[in-house]
Amino acid sequence: MENLIDIKGVTHAYKTDSGPLPVLDGLDVSVPEGTFAAVVGPSGCGKSTLTRLVAGLMKPDEGEVWLHGERVKGPRKTVGMAFQNPVLLEWRTILQNVILPLEIVAPSMSQKDRETRAHELLDMVGLTGFDDKRPSELSGGMRQRASLCRSIVHKPEVLIMDEPFGALDAFTREDLWQTMRDLRKAEPFTCVLITHDLRESVFLGDQVIVLSGRPARTQYVMPIELPEDRTLDILYTPAVADMLHVLRDQIKIAQGRAPEVH
Amino acid sequence: MLRQIGIPLASIIVFLALWELLVWANGWPNFKMASPSDLPPAFIRYWDLFLSMGWQTLWRTVAGLALAVVVGTAIGMIIGFSRIARDALYPLLVGFNAIPKATLVPVISLIFIGQHDFNTVLMAFMISFFPIAVSVGIGLSTLEPEYRDILRSLGASRFTIFRKIALPKTLPEFFGALKVSVTLAFIGTNLVEIVSPHGRGLGALFKSGETNGDYPLMFAVLIALAFLGIVLYYAVVYLEKVFAGWAERPQS
Numbered sequence: 001m002e003n004l005i006d007i008k009g010v011t012h013a014y015k016t017d018s019g020p021l022p023v024l025d026g027l028d029v030s031v032p033e034g035t036f037a038a039v040v041g042p043s044g045c046g047k048s049t050l051t052r053l054v055a056g057l058m059k060p061d062e063g064e065v066w067l068h069g070e071r072v073k074g075p076r077k078t079v080g081m082a083f084q085n086p087v088l089l090e091w092r093t094i095l096q097n098v099i100l101p102l103e104i105v106a107p108s109m110s111q112k113d114r115e116t117r118a119h120e121l122l123d124m125v126g127l128t129g130f131d132d133k134r135p136s137e138l139s140g141g142m143r144q145r146a147s148l149c150r151s152i153v154h155k156p157e158v159l160i161m162d163e164p165f166g167a168l169d170a171f172t173r174e175d176l177w178q179t180m181r182d183l184r185k186a187e188p189f190t191c192v193l194i195t196h197d198l199r200e201s202v203f204l205g206d207q208v209i210v211l212s213g214r215p216a217r218t219q220y221v222m223p224i225e226l227p228e229d230r231t232l233d234i235l236y237t238p239a240v241a242d243m244l245h246v247l248r249d250q251i252k253i254a255q256g257r258a259p260e261v262h
Numbered sequence: 263m264l265r266q267i268g269i270p271l272a273s274i275i276v277f278l279a280l281w282e283l284l285v286w287a288n289g290w291p292n293f294k295m296a297s298p299s300d301l302p303p304a305f306i307r308y309w310d311l312f313l314s315m316g317w318q319t320l321w322r323t324v325a326g327l328a329l330a331v332v333v334g335t336a337i338g339m340i341i342g343f344s345r346i347a348r349d350a351l352y353p354l355l356v357g358f359n360a361i362p363k364a365t366l367v368p369v370i371s372l373i374f375i376g377q378h379d380f381n382t383v384l385m386a387f388m389i390s391f392f393p394i395a396v397s398v399g400i401g402l403s404t405l406e407p408e409y410r411d412i413l414r415s416l417g418a419s420r421f422t423i424f425r426k427i428a429l430p431k432t433l434p435e436f437f438g439a440l441k442v443s444v445t446l447a448f449i450g451t452n453l454v455e456i457v458s459p460h461g462r463g464l465g466a467l468f469k470s471g472e473t474n475g476d477y478p479l480m481f482a483v484l485i486a487l488a489f490l491g492i493v494l495y496y497a498v499v500y501l502e503k504v505f506a507g508w509a510e511r512p513q514s
Contacts, residue, residue, distance in 0.1 A: 055415040075417040087408045091430045091508040100426070104416045134508060154416070 002069075004157060004190040005031040005054060010063030012049060013215075023049050024060070025215035031207075036184065036191045038201035040247065041211030041219075042255045047194045050216075051160045054192060055079050068157060077105040080156035080189065084163040086147035088135035094146050095131040098122065101154045121149040124186060125179050141172035145179060152187055159189040163196065174232055177203050181230065198247045199235055202226075208243075210250040220250045293477050300478035301485060308479060311467055312486055319463040320490055322379060323451045326386020327494075330443055334391035335436070338398025342428075348403065359392040363450060367457045378461060382454040389450035390443035397439035401432030434509040437502035444494045448487060464490075 007029040013020040023046035031037040041047055052058045053065050056075045065072040067079075080101070088097045098118040102109055122128060125145040135143055144164060152159055165173045177200060184191070195201050201208045202224055210220040222243065226234060234240055249259035278298045285297035292300050305312060337355070341348040363385060370381050405428055413423045455465025464483050471479035503510075 052411075055411070057411060057415055075415050077416055079415050081412060081415045083408045083411075085406070085408055087406070087412055089409075089427065089430070091433075091506075100412075101416055103426070104413060104418045104422065150412075 002033055003030045004033040004068055006066040008064045010060040012060045022215035025217050027216060028218050029209055031190055033190055035206040036204055037207050037209055038193045038195055038205030039209045040195060040201050041216060042213050044214060046214055046216040048162055051162045051194060054160055055081055078157040080151035080159045082147055082151040082161045082164045084166045086143040088143055088146060090135055093132050097146060098149045098153050100150060105154045118153060121153060125149055141168055144176060152189060156189055159191045162194045180204055198244050202240055202243055203230060203235060208247060210254060212254045213256055219254055296478045296481040301482045304478040304482040315464050315467045316486055319451055322382045323386050323447045325383045326450060327390060327443060327447045329387040330391035330394055334394030335398050337395040341399040342402025363389045364453055367454055371458060378458060382451050385454045386447040386450035390447040393439040393442045397435040398432055401435040402428055405431060433506040437506055440498050441495060444498055445491055448491050
């Protein structure tokens with residue numbers, strides 16, 4: 001399978017008043033088309049920088065980012081983004097919020113077609129009938145669902161998510177994992193998920209990429225060979241428990257601490 | 263509906279009653295302080311003047327405000343989008359705003375001799391643009407980067423991002439500032455109207471009341487000004503409801 005995302009030897013440093021702050025150091029990441037890559041790593045290791053690089057919002061000091069065989073030089077219409085903060089526009093209804101990217105990437109699309117497409121997604125994530133509600137009238141989990149719809153409404157090749165479920169309570173988060181799994185079956189995007197939650201990375205990912213501490217490089221890649229139709233029960237199987245152990249140890253190493261002895 | 267109109271109306275009536283009582287209890291003659299009961303005769307006697315002068319004051323205040331909205335928003339956009347412009351313009355703006363505007367009346371009346379309308383509008387503008395510029399500037403500069411990124415990652419232009427996100431997002435701050443500016447603009451208009459010889463508008467009517475020792479007329483002018491202020495303020499409140507009503511949280 002062809003790689004949709006190829007990050008080759010990317011090194012980047014931020015300029016600060018006290019000199020350059022290196023955040024990425026020769027990072028390599030490959031994500032085959034249609035698959036789901038979960039990226040985990042210690043706090044502040046440069047994971048968010050990675051999302052901005054893939055989205056073309058910034059350029060790396062060194063190295064290359066390739067998307068679908070083309071080198072990324074700037075923002076492109078084939079990318080969707082979701083953040084921890086749902087960033088819904090309060091002056092728009094839920095439906096209008098979901099439609100927003102279409103107004104940018106498909107200006108000639110009719111309003112009716114836009115709404116049909118938005119409805120399709122809202123139905124899929126369980127927000128049927130919430131069209132005309134304002135974001136402030138929805139719960140945190142529902143807002144994040146609407147935000148997910150907005151990030152894929154224009155059928156992007158790549159969906160980049162930066163801790164989208166980080167601010168939700170544990171049960172709502174598990175609901176959204178299942179929603180995400182269902183969306184993947186219906187929509188063709190390739191996904192990069194930044195997360196701090198190892199269970200989330202295993203449940204959703206086809207591979208889990210562990211980044212080292214800052215400056216980050218690829219420390220460990222774990223292929224997740226679980227059936228596509230995963231249920232939450234799978235998280236309580238011995239196989240997954242073993243994976244979580246290995247990942248936990250890798251995070252410890254990334255944090256510069258000794259792994260625990262099992 | 264009863265609460266929205268009844269309560270403010272009742273408070274105004276109580277205020278007038280206390281005022282009347284204060285004057286009556288102290289036995290003040292109306293050249294020391296006029297009482298509310300002195301006002302209706304003054305209004306009736308000078309009704310034509312109140313209408314024409316009130317109109318003069320109103321249109322010049324609104325013109326000054328409109329200018330303040332245009333220029334204030336433009337300055338706000340400049341300091342909101344550019345750090346360099348912000349660093350360069352803030353001290354100048356704050357310094358200019360700190361100058362008591364009364365001291366500028368002789369200056370502008372010497373530069374634009376006899377241009378009474380223009381001078382009045384200019385003063386109303388100068389005194390009222392500052393809150394608008396600062397609030398729009400702060401609203402734009404504090405826009406969370408994620409808001410920009412959702413459109414920027416799709417390749418949207420700066421102008422599109424401004425029109426679809428930054429502009430609507432700063433509307434609540436803008437209207438908050440506009441409410442302050444409304445009353446400030448009235449101060450600016452009246453400053454020029456009172457100080458200029460042969461001025462027009464309610465300020466000039468106030469001045470003529472003072473010259474003739476007609477205290478009820480002076481107080482009647484103050485009430486008329488308060489009335490115009492209230493009308494314009496609620497006009498802004500109405501516009502805010504129409505354009506930024508989404509910012510109002512449902513009351514629990």
